[in-house]
Amino acid sequence: MHQAAIVFVHGLFSSPTTWTPLQQEMSEIPAVSDEYDFLFFEYATRPVTWNPLRRMPDLDTIAESLRGFIGDLTTGYERVALITHSQGGLVAQRYLSRMLLAGRGRELAKIRRLVMFACPNNGSDLFLLARRGLIPMTRNSQERELKPLQTSVLETQRRVIDGIVRASEVADASCPIPIVAYAGESDNVVVPSSAAGFFPETGVLPGDHFSVIKPGGPNSRLVHAVGKELARALAEPFPVEAHPEADIPHRRRPAHFAADVLTEREMAGPINIPTGAPGGHVTALYLHGGPVEQLRNVDILVSSENTYLQMSQFFKPSTSGSLRRAAAEKSGGGQILEDVAGDHLSAWLRSHGSLGLPVTGGTVAPTPAGALSKRNVQRIYHAAIAAPISGTNSYGIDPQSIPRAVHNIFDLARQERDEQGLALSSICFPLFGAGRGGMSVSESFELIWEPLMSELAEDPSWSIHFTTRRKTIFDLLHERLRAKKRAYEQIAQERG
Incomplete structure (x- = not known):
């Protein structure tokens, strides 16, 4: 067991196997394999289910499952990096948002980077077009949240921007975590402007919505980008924790702590x-x-x-x-x-x-x-x-x-x-x-x-x-x- 772990989160209608090519390439890099263990979060996501005893989980349910996964499987790790594809980025953001809303920001301190590939931060216009003929039949709760300007997604992003991206210290409702959003330069499912969203740190890599996370070899730009982000996650300082001001008297705190x-x-x-x-x-x-x-x-x-x-x-x-x-x-x-x-x-x-x-x-x-x-x-x-x-x-x-x-x-x-x-x-x-x-x-x-x-x-x-x-x-x-x-x-x- 290493000191750090990567938690991979797949996207809509996908599975952990989507990460296999990238995992294989990263495993060949000593600077990564010597420092990180690879963990894969899986959740139910299918276009349609005909079983009346089953329901397709919504993003809140998946985010709660991710909370349990991270809480159970990363206990022994000092640092954690989240790497997501497509809807997986929305899942990770919903997880962070719900943790802040529950006053559990301090539990996020070990997460030192969130890297999102082709995340529909502003929705997906392509899915919006397809939905006109598909949604009456599937009624897929996950796919519905890919609609541009979806209220629940916007509320999640607002909390993440305020409580994660702009945060300066770890507290009940805040925890600074670097977030990087990458787009695929030929992606017509999630265009680069949607992948960037409101996040200040962004990048564009070769590939469409699916090939953007498929490395073209050990020297590909994807492998270089992921290696760089993982190195930064190891070097990223842990956030400063908000403590009561030690002034006179002790429990009086200045407004701008x-x-x-x-x-x-x-x-x-x-x-x-x-x-x-x-x-x-x-x-x-x-x-x-x-x-x-x-x-x-x-x-x-x-x-x-x-x-x-x-x-x-x-x-x-x-x-x-x-x-x-x-x-x-x-x-x-x-x-x-x-x-x-x-x-x-x-x-x-x-x-x-x-x-x-x-x-x-x-x-x-x-x-x-x-x-x-x-x-x-x-x-x-x-x-x-x-x-x-x-x-x-x-x-x-x-x-x-x-x-x-x-x-x-x-x-x-x-x-x-x-x-x-x-x-x-x-x-x-x-x-x-x-x-x-x-x-x-x-x-x-x-x-x-x-x-x-x-x-x-x-x-x-x-x-x-x-x-x-x-x-x-x-x-x-x-x-x-x-x-x-x-x-x-x-x-x-x-x-x-």
Whole structure:
């Protein structure tokens, strides 16, 4: 079993065998066969049925069947790509639309690409002409939805465009998934304008409605296009998950939440704060905004974990999930080859007899930085902060676990510096408990600040860094650090 799967969805009056030529060609490409398993979704579709005990399923029923297929057969896969032909594209869109409508957008995060060939996004004029003599006899519910400007199809597309194509983060009613629509250049069943529909990413390939998915050999444009889309699906980053804003107070959210995310690194500092004896040393503090995985030249990155010291999944936007993926060794296509931080953390738990058991709040475990060493990061320290609340998806925070973690971080850093000869001189902190733990930024910051100043009074040689990915929190922390600087300078002046 590979880490990724392709789910093929056939079209009207067709079957999974329509994909056999393409499957055979793609199976001969190591970059595809080494990464993907091939899965084929099948549904009932015939021009007419004479059995009074059978009915032809409509698109809603087929979409629900596809939901079960994906839910049951792709559980073990990290990534999924959907490849569809003709009506299969409408089936896939209906599936996505119904998932969003049901508030299950987060379950779509593993789907990293939908590739549609000859999908009648604006209906089929040819079927419309044929229908005049055919429909009174067949009454086929699937074929009826191929009528141009069909209301149900338009409503599906509206939800997919708003909740999938234009989405910026994964939530109950949204999940960003790249969608590509290809047309056949000589297709008279679904003309290129209908195949493109309202989707921004489109292409045209040689062939008619049926031959567009029949490769003409290993060097055909179809094989090249599918290979390119599958490579992009492996490299596509997982979507950022919408979490309650960690501002003051925690549960108040700004109206434009997505716009508050810093996608590129920002930095403030050094902010020099007097520490140690009067007239003595100052400590340089820095503030970083944006993705934590973009940090460089910081010796120790601290990750806030639960009390089971289980890191977040790779696709989660939390500090833990981001660091786990950034530290992992990956193939050129993005496949995880070695889960460096996760594996070493599990090994630490085994060696301390704690695997599967909660540790004391404030416990800190070290792991290598893995691929982050290329950015001059040496270690990741995992601090147990959030305690899962039994029977819920919520977490509780013991406020005292935060100062314990701060002291333990410095103790561990000094130990590794002395015993292993590591040249450690800088530490980057997240705002412990200000995510799903529900703490405000102010509360978290103050719980970190006092033990931090206590440690720096003993050894002011460290440089200290804070990190956040929210612009509002970045600005808030910047002002808070400058206020601390003024206050400590005033204290130092009075003592001097």
